[in-house]
Amino acid sequence: MSTSTTDTTGQPKIQVRGLRKSFGSNEVLQGIDAEVAEGEVVCVIGPSGSGKSTFLRCLNKLEDISGGHVVVDGFDLADPKVDINEVRRHIGMVFQHFNLFPHMTVAENVMLAPVELKKASKAEARKQALELLTRVGLAEKADARPAALSGGQKQRVAIARALAMNPDIMLFDEATSALDPEMVGEVLQVIRDLAQTGMTLVLVTHEMGFAREVGDRVIFMADGVVCEEGTPDQLFGNPQQARTREFLSKVL
Amino acid sequence: MVVAALMAVAALLFGATGAAADSTSSNSAVEGKTFVIGTDTTFAPFEFRDSSGELTGIDIDILKAIAEDQGFNVQIRSLGFNAALQALSSDQVDGVIAGMSITDERKQVYDFSEPYFDSGVQMAVAESNDDVSSYEDLKGKTVAAKTGAEGEAFAKSIAKKYGFTVKSLDQSASMYELVKSGNAVAVFDDYPVLAYGVAQDNGLKIVTDKEPGGSYGFAVNKGKNADLLAAFNDGLAKLKASGKYDEILDSYLADPKAAQPTTFWQLLGNSLPALLKGLQNTLVVTGISFVVAMVIGMAAGFMKIARNVVLRGIATTFVNIFRGTPLLLWAFMFYFGIPQLTGQPINIWVAAVLTLSLNSGAYVAEIVRGGIQSVDPGQLEASRSLGLGYGKSMQKVVVPQAFKIMTPSLINQLIIMLKDSSLLLAIGFAELLYQGQQIYAANFRVTETLLIVGVIYFVAVMLLTKLANFADRRFNK
Numbered sequence: 001m002s003t004s005t006t007d008t009t010g011q012p013k014i015q016v017r018g019l020r021k022s023f024g025s026n027e028v029l030q031g032i033d034a035e036v037a038e039g040e041v042v043c044v045i046g047p048s049g050s051g052k053s054t055f056l057r058c059l060n061k062l063e064d065i066s067g068g069h070v071v072v073d074g075f076d077l078a079d080p081k082v083d084i085n086e087v088r089r090h091i092g093m094v095f096q097h098f099n100l101f102p103h104m105t106v107a108e109n110v111m112l113a114p115v116e117l118k119k120a121s122k123a124e125a126r127k128q129a130l131e132l133l134t135r136v137g138l139a140e141k142a143d144a145r146p147a148a149l150s151g152g153q154k155q156r157v158a159i160a161r162a163l164a165m166n167p168d169i170m171l172f173d174e175a176t177s178a179l180d181p182e183m184v185g186e187v188l189q190v191i192r193d194l195a196q197t198g199m200t201l202v203l204v205t206h207e208m209g210f211a212r213e214v215g216d217r218v219i220f221m222a223d224g225v226v227c228e229e230g231t232p233d234q235l236f237g238n239p240q241q242a243r244t245r246e247f248l249s250k251v252l
Numbered sequence: 253m254v255v256a257a258l259m260a261v262a263a264l265l266f267g268a269t270g271a272a273a274d275s276t277s278s279n280s281a282v283e284g285k286t287f288v289i290g291t292d293t294t295f296a297p298f299e300f301r302d303s304s305g306e307l308t309g310i311d312i313d314i315l316k317a318i319a320e321d322q323g324f325n326v327q328i329r330s331l332g333f334n335a336a337l338q339a340l341s342s343d344q345v346d347g348v349i350a351g352m353s354i355t356d357e358r359k360q361v362y363d364f365s366e367p368y369f370d371s372g373v374q375m376a377v378a379e380s381n382d383d384v385s386s387y388e389d390l391k392g393k394t395v396a397a398k399t400g401a402e403g404e405a406f407a408k409s410i411a412k413k414y415g416f417t418v419k420s421l422d423q424s425a426s427m428y429e430l431v432k433s434g435n436a437v438a439v440f441d442d443y444p445v446l447a448y449g450v451a452q453d454n455g456l457k458i459v460t461d462k463e464p465g466g467s468y469g470f471a472v473n474k475g476k477n478a479d480l481l482a483a484f485n486d487g488l489a490k491l492k493a494s495g496k497y498d499e500i501l502d503s504y505l506a507d508p509k510a511a512q513p514t515t516f517w518q519l520l521g522n523s524l525p526a527l528l529k530g531l532q533n534t535l536v537v538t539g540i541s542f543v544v545a546m547v548i549g550m551a552a553g554f555m556k557i558a559r560n561v562v563l564r565g566i567a568t569t570f571v572n573i574f575r576g577t578p579l580l581l582w583a584f585m586f587y588f589g590i591p592q593l594t595g596q597p598i599n600i601w602v603a604a605v606l607t608l609s610l611n612s613g614a615y616v617a618e619i620v621r622g623g624i625q626s627v628d629p630g631q632l633e634a635s636r637s638l639g640l641g642y643g644k645s646m647q648k649v650v651v652p653q654a655f656k657i658m659t660p661s662l663i664n665q666l667i668i669m670l671k672d673s674s675l676l677l678a679i680g681f682a683e684l685l686y687q688g689q690q691i692y693a694a695n696f697r698v699t700e701t702l703l704i705v706g707v708i709y710f711v712a713v714m715l716l717t718k719l720a721n722f723a724d725r726r727f728n729k
Contacts, residue, residue: 062633089639099634103652112648113638158634165639 013038013073013169013200014059020067021054028054030224031068038168041201043211043232046221047247052204055221056173059202060084060091072169089117092162096174098154100146100161106133107142110161117165132160136190152183159190170194172203208251212236220244281479286325289315290336290345293680294423294693297448297504298351298468299330301690305526310444311349313500314368315470318487324480330690331680332422334400337362338584339680342592346477347484351442353402353466361474365484367467369501373406374443374463376456377431384437385459390416396427396436402465403440425693428454444505454696519700523691530687531708537601537683538670541608545669546662548609549616556621567617574614580675583607587679604673604681612669619665623658624650663720667713674709684708 014036021029028051036042044052057063058070061077061084070077075087101109110129114120120128133139136156146154155175162170172191176184188210195201195214205211211218212232219229220241228241236252239245291299291311299309307330319326331339333352339345340362353371354364375395377384384390392415397404399420407418419436421427424445430436432455439446443462450456470484491497555567574582586603627650635645677686688705692698 060637062637085636085639085641088637091637093634093637095630095634097630099628099630101631101634101649101653103656112635113640116644116648117639161634161638 011074012036013040014202015071016055016059016069017071018068019055019058019065019070021051021058021063022066027066028224029058029066032221032224032226034219034226034229036200036202039198039200041195041214041216042203042219043215043217044202044204044219044221045206045208045211045247046227050221051224052221053173056171056202056204059169059171060088060093062093089113089165090167090169092159092165092167092170094155094158094162094170094172094175096177098146098151098158098178100154100158102146105143105145106138106149106157109146109157110164113161113165129160129164132163133157135163135193136160137186150183151179152186155179155183155187156190159187159194167199169200169202172201172205174204174206177206206251208236208248220247222247282483283323284325286327287346287477287480288327288329288344290329290331290339290348290350292333292336292350293330293686293690294425295333295351295445296424296452296694297444300694301526302694305523305529305687305690310369310500310504311351313503314488314491314497315349317491317496317500318484321487321490322483324483329680332678333398334422335588335678335680337400338588340471340473342588342597343473343476343595344587344591344597347470347472347480349470351445351468352471354469355405355466358471362471363474363476363478363481364469364471365481366488367469368488369444369468370465371402371442371444371468372462372465373403373440374446374458375438375440375460376446376450376458377438378434379455379457381437387414387460390414390438392416393437394419394435396421396430396439398422398424398427398441402442406463406465407440423689423693424449425689425696425698428456428696429698431456447505449696452694452696516700519695519697520704523688523701523704526687526691527684527705527708530682530684531712533681534670534673534683535712537604537608537676537681538666538673541605541612541673542666542669544605544609545612545616545665548613549620552613552617553620553624556617557624571614571617574610575618579607579611579672580678582611583676583679600679600681603679604676607676608669608673611672612665615665615668616662619658619661620654623654623661626657627653659720659724663717663724666720667716670713670716671709 012035014034016032016034019029019032020027032055044055046052054063058065058077059072061070065078068078072087073090075082077084077087101112104112107126107129110132111122111125114125114128115122130139130142133142136159138153138156138160141149141153141157146157149157175191176187179187184207188207191201191203192214203211203215215232217229218232218235220227220235222243228235228239228244235244236248239248294300295309295311297309298311299307302308307328312328315326315328329336329339329345331345333350336345336348336350340348351369351371352358354367358364375387384393387410394417395407396419397407399422404418404420411418419430421430424441427436427439427441428449431439438459439456442465446456446458450458470481472478472481488497552567552570555563556571558564583603586606587598587600591598631649631653632645635649636642640648673683674685676683677689680686685705688701692701
């Protein structure tokens with residue numbers, strides 16, 4: 001990304017205006033407005049079917065945008081002239097089902113993007129991969145295949161992979177939902193560490209306690225719109241909307 | 253091919269006068285030229301393979317003697333009777349000599365030489381059959397005859413009167429097997445053919461007298477190769493005058509009992525070189541075709557999952573056409589059909605590879621599409637979210653996984669192709685089964701020859717499967 005756009009201090013890191021997304025005749029996002037500041041940790045919560053995952057996937061254009069604008073670091077993703085591959089290098093994404101590449105070793109998973117995109121040498125890329133794997137506590141698994149790992153380990157590798165291009169934004173799409181309960185903690189700890197580095201994070205999560213603890217701000221979505229947003233204390237402690245109260249009463 | 257084109261032009265330019273002039277003068281019009289002559293595969297004693305695999309027979313000897321006398325060269329292609337005629341119609345060959353009777357019907361489409369042999373039809377039954385000795389005994393029974401041959405015409409002409417059914421087959425050896433197996437009680441065939449077969453212990457006996465029959469002639473396409481026809485007539489007359497003609501006939505008809513293999517091991521030893529040559533052709537045509545099919549199939553498979561409607565439409569149409577039509581039809585189409593449309597002869601290897609690779613390409617396309625679609629869509633999303641483009645993501649992430657899924661199906665397709673290549677015998681492609689046919693057409697050891705051919709196919713397929721599985725384990729760890 002060119003420096004002229006990254007230096008726009010004061011402008012939000014991510015700006016979403018009137019975002020609409022339809023699958024056929026089904027409008028999943030019905031006009032979303034949201035902002036994420038640089039270094040902010042934003043948690044998106046809401047009932048299933050509320051469109052929160054679709055919203056997150058629009059932030060790196062894994063879903064085509066039907067209407068409105070998603071501006072990341074000054075680049076409008078709705079503009080077809082924007083090179084989405086370039087933008088995505090600066091946005092890491094972690095999926096519910098890990099989506100590790102099963103035909104590669106753990107280290108190769110992490111090395112793929114640097115080798116293919118930064119044209120890093122294999123040796124450099126491996127060195128960096130080992131550093132990242134150390135950071136998520138899995139350096140000793142570098143040469144294992146993903147199939148040999150537990151769910152929690154897989155997700156930590158997936159996080160290391162997403163970090164390999166040194167992104168300044170990380171998106172987490174229900175990163176702990178597919179994990180056995182005893183493995184949730186290890187993954188949340190890695191995310192917690194990331195939040196403390198000052199990276200911009202957007203998390204779709206069902207872990208309300210974690211959202212309250214780590215989030216700078218919480219967005220509650222329902223039926224394709226942002227229903228309510230605020231600090232964790234405001235939203236969890238004193239929700240303003242009936243829909244929010246109803247949801248929280250079920251999950252807390 | 254160039255020669256054929258020149259001859260065609262010459263024939264058009266000079267027409268009948270050219271031919272008339274040539275028949276009286278020395279044959280400078282054909283001297284030094286090479287003509288491609290089509291013939292039958294299995295019409296002993298007119299054409300067949302001797303025990304060393306060389307094409308021989310009355311037709312071949314007469315043709316070679318005439319060629320020598322007239323100073324032209326011949327390149328003989330044993331295609332099978334019907335295939336040879338189709339090749340003549342499509343100018344794939346310059347002439348046909350195949351123990352072919354001169355009929356009014358054929359005269360409409362071909363120009364014939366003077367008759368070089370007077371034939372006649374006889375009826376034969378299985379050696380052990382004492383119930384059928386005349387046409388009257390055929391009531392309610394089935395007899396065999398050769399498609400398009402004199403024997404078939406005669407059998408059909410009396411079928412109603414005597415109340416029997418005629419089953420037409422392409423090859424003499426197949427007809428004899430039909431009779432020996434009891435699926436037909438008798439066979440009608442040209443007398444020299446029957447006589448030769450009986451002399452080779454083909455398990456039949458002749459029970460009727462010779463019906464006065466037609467005469468055999470050498471044919472060229474209507475209005476083409478008049479020089480060649482004239483040279484044939486001139487050479488034939490000289491052959492008859494010199495006594496060489498009778499010499500050739502006697503060598504096949506007076507004492508036809510040639511040295512034939514007696515034991516199975518002798519048969520195996522004699523036929524193995526020809527069969528291995530056939531196996532080589534089978535493997536080479538399969539190998540080339542599979543590579544081409546992979547390229548076609550990969551392209552069509554990716555087009556089938558493309559967003560572009562036009563690309564998808566092209567790929568779907570291609571797959572539907574070649575999956576929805578028989579392989580054999582395309583063999584005929586490429587070798588006989590399209591050359592007649594374009595006027596451009598086609599090399600038999602090109603026709604063979606086109607046939608196999610387009611047919612297989614359609615199946616490979618479906619295997620590729622299925623393989624790619626069976627890879628979890630999350631894999632592509634994960635790769636794209638890292639910033640890799642579509643092509644790079646396919647290459648590094650999706651295709652390697654898809655290929656692993658596809659491998660067993662591709663191995664299967666390769667084996668199907670190897671076996672399907674035997675269908676190419678219908679256009680005279682000298683693959684393994686074709687070579688087997690050539691051998692039993694001459695020695696009538698059908699069962700044993702087929703058994704040997706079957707074992708060779710089986711071993712080839714087993715080895716190929718082992719090799720493919722080894723490669724699969726090696727590369728798809």
